[in-house]
Amino acid sequence: MPPIPTLSLEGKVALVTGGSRGIGAATVRLFVRAGARVVFNYKSAQSEAQRLVEECGAEDCHAVQADLTGTANAASFVRAAVERFGSLDALVVNHGIWLSEEVDIDQMTDGQWRTTLAINLDSTFALVKHTVAQMKRQARGGHIVLVSSTAGQRGEAGHVDYAATKGAIISMTKGLSTELAPHGIYVNCVAPGWVDTDMTAGALADPERRQRIFAAIPLGRVATPEEIAAPILFLCTRHAGFITGEVFNVNGGAVLVG
DSSP states (O other): OOOOOOOTTTTOOEEETTTSSSHHHHHHHHHHHTTTTEEESSSSSHHHHHHHHHHHHHTTTTEOOOOOOOSSSSSHHHHHHHHHHHHOOOOEEOOOOOOOSOOGGGOHHHHHHHHHHHOOOOOOOHHHHHHHHHHHHHHHHHEEEEOOTTTHOOOOTTTHHHHHHHHHHHHHHHHHHHGOOOOOOOOEEEEOOOOOOOGGGGHHHHHHHHHHHHHHHHTTSOOHHHHHHHHHHHSSGGGGGTTOOOOEESSSSSTTTT
């Protein structure tokens, strides 16, 4: 009998952005349980980051304070992972900003637009750039998973800044997957819909808005962070060995009816 299939990352080193809370923290936990050593960043949630390291074990999990707005700090963050654990096999770009208040395009400030692009898109470019350079030096391939959104596929009224960045991430995934395939580097995208996290707490706390959100999801509820982390893990394992350039929708069917 062949061995029972497992989603193992034994011996691998992963870098996870926005890892102190929500989807990022769930991904860190799952990757460590799958055998990986993980470095993640936090911007200001130091206590949450420290608790996560204690939970997962400092021998397998390391937190780095890093503001990933723009491109300036990506190289040092990637370098921190390599210095801590000696190599880098997987990158999960999970961090991002979404303002719960809807803002019409004619009312949106230049500052909001530029801030959203700097956090959601410019930093993704820089993180992928420096990760790919490290993976090419290692010459053994790797996995990159970018977290997009249903908004990147169908848009989102009142959130044109967010939707634009998430759509760009999908285009990056498609272009990078063909560019990097000859190097054995897989690039895929996970596209959540509504997830029960700190970022969406304000919207979900409003009873009327919560009812509208639930009504627009065929499964009738929002996702847990763990339900997004599991597909991310799968895409970084050998079981996804013939998958690259894909958008993995994890949104309860919402993207089909929006």
